[in-house]
Amino acid sequence: MFMKSLQRQAIRFNSTVAKSTASRALSNAYIGKIESRWTSLPKEDQQTLIEELKARMELPWQELTPAEKKAAYYISFGEWGPRRPLYAPGQKSQIFWLVAGTVLGSIAVFVGLKVFAEPEAPKTLNREWQEASDEYLKSKNANPFTGYSQIQ
Known part of the structure; x- marks a missing residue:
């Protein structure tokens, strides 16, 4: 009996119903101009945003909005963290x-x-x-x- 309930929960978790929250697009206010706000965001908010974008990227990429694509690109390859430039523009x-x-x-x-x-x-x-x-x-x-x- 216990095993059957675990199997039902696993099936329910793996179904498309569980992923319906990921199919909803993230708002532009939430991810817009992420380049200027990223370093000032708290670490918890950064991790939350990364997880939400990961969930969105599991869907077909045609369903992503341009703002989500920009945010995903910036988070993956942007100039923050280890990719931050060593010198500011006038320092060289x-x-x-x-x-x-x-x-x-x-x-x-x-x-x-x-x-x-x-x-x-x-x-x-x-x-x-x-x-x-x-x-x-x-x-x-x-x-x-x-x-x-x-x-x-």
Whole structure:
């Protein structure tokens, strides 16, 4: 007896009567301009709308209204959630100019320090220092690959 009642309920659930609520079109006020309202909707309302559109999309697609098709497309492929753009429309140029200004500023600081902080060359770059270091390396037989310790 119990099994028969479960079977009747399963048949009733799978019948077209149970899906009659999905055959009713969603109102344009409910799904119209969803692109501008989607991010401000609470999560519960978003899930409800997704479930109602799923139920509508189980029907033939010719029965969907254009507003329902737009809403389904936006929910599936719109710029929200993980598909939200990383930068707003004016941010890319702002980022470019900030980076360019920072690079030019660092070059200016480098050149300013190079010119004004140390105007004379270091003493290790003159010719006498280089010859003295070569003689020292020869006396210690250092760096065998360039000839200081090779026997000629």
